[in-house]
Amino acid sequence: MPLFSQTQGSPQSPALVFLHGFLGNHQDWCETIKQLKESFYCISIDLPGHGDSASVTIPIDKGFETTHRLIKNALDDLQIKEYILIGYSLGGRIALDYARTQRDENLKALILESCHTGYQTQDEKDQRFADDLNWAKRFATQSIIQSLNQWYEQDIFSDLSCEQKNNLINKRSRNYGVCLANMLLATSVAQQSDATPFLQNNATQANPLAIHYCFGEKDNKFKTLGRALTKLKNIHLTEFSEAGHNIHRQSPVQYARFIQQHFSQ
Structure with a gap:
């Protein structure tokens, strides 16, 4: 089953492909895309298990590989x-690993927002998989509201107010x-390959892939x-x-201006 995608703007304009975060969907980008669609062809994709791609399941042992193929198929279908x-x-992690493995000449730049580049040791991976397995059990067995309440109590969301958490x-x-x-x-992240060798090698290429890494002032991690x-x-x-x-949810206009500043023709 193919991934759902939404397009906005003219196909004749430079293409931007947006991948949301865990729990999200293509609508998460709507405020940013609203600022960009006059100048860019914006494609927002629902990842497996999310949004209008909720029924798309992928094998646990080949999650990145399968997701990459589905994204490539979606882009090919849209020509x-x-x-x-x-x-x-x-x-962002999927985008980074896509660039690492696909080596797609049509990919001209990466914008990575608040994403992990992968662990370097097996101990780190084992601990992370144990943590994610615990979360997976919660999501699979509890009500979605109970799981979400627990999810947004994590330190990474500490900058959010109670009202913002409840809205999410x-x-x-x-x-x-x-x-x-x-x-x-x-x-x-335990299944994700460490991207450091790819990033180091990219820097030595004659025509390296342009990579932008974005993070929020309040996101200490x-x-x-x-x-x-x-x-x-x-x-x-x-x-x-x-x-x-x-960032793009909290500062959609600023995020759109950042993209326009770097990639408007």
């Missing part, structure tokens, strides 16, 4: 040639827990991870003031 791939959190819980409650559990395990990438060439870091983990 997308050159494009910029933009991913937030889970979507209400918005995300349309998800199906079992579908989320499957995707969580199939695309766990990914601010630290992002700043650790400064030693790698050709990775452009951007810190968004007053933003937390989800």
Whole structure:
């Protein structure tokens, strides 16, 4: 079954492909795309287990590989040639691993928002998979509201007010827990290959892939991870003031201006 995608703007304009985060869907990008669709052809994709792709399931042992193939099929169906791939959190990890494995000449740039680059040790991977397995069990066996309440109590969302958390819980409650559990395990950071060798090699290429890494001022975890990438060439870091983990939701206009600034023709 193919992934759902929504397109906005003219197919003659430069293409932007958006991948949402865990629990999200293509509508998460609507405020940013509203600012961009006059200048870009915007394609927002629902990842497996999410939104209108909720019924798309992927094997846990080949989650990234299968998701990459589904994304490539979606782009081929839309006859997308050159494009910029933009991913937030889970979507950013999938976008990064897509670039690492596909080596698609039509991919002209990556914009990675608050995303992990992969663990380097097996101990880290084992601990993360144990944590994700615990979350997957919650999503698969509890009510979606109960699981979401627990999910948004994590430190990474500490910048959100109670009202903001409640709004997110209400918005995300349309998800199906079992579908989320499957995707969580199939695309766990524990299953993700460390992208450091790819990023190091990219910096040495004659025509390196342009990579932008974005993080919010209030997101201490990914601010630290992002700043650790400064030693790698050709990775452009951007810190968004007053933003937390989800920049494009909290600052959609500022995020759109960032894209226009770097990629408008």
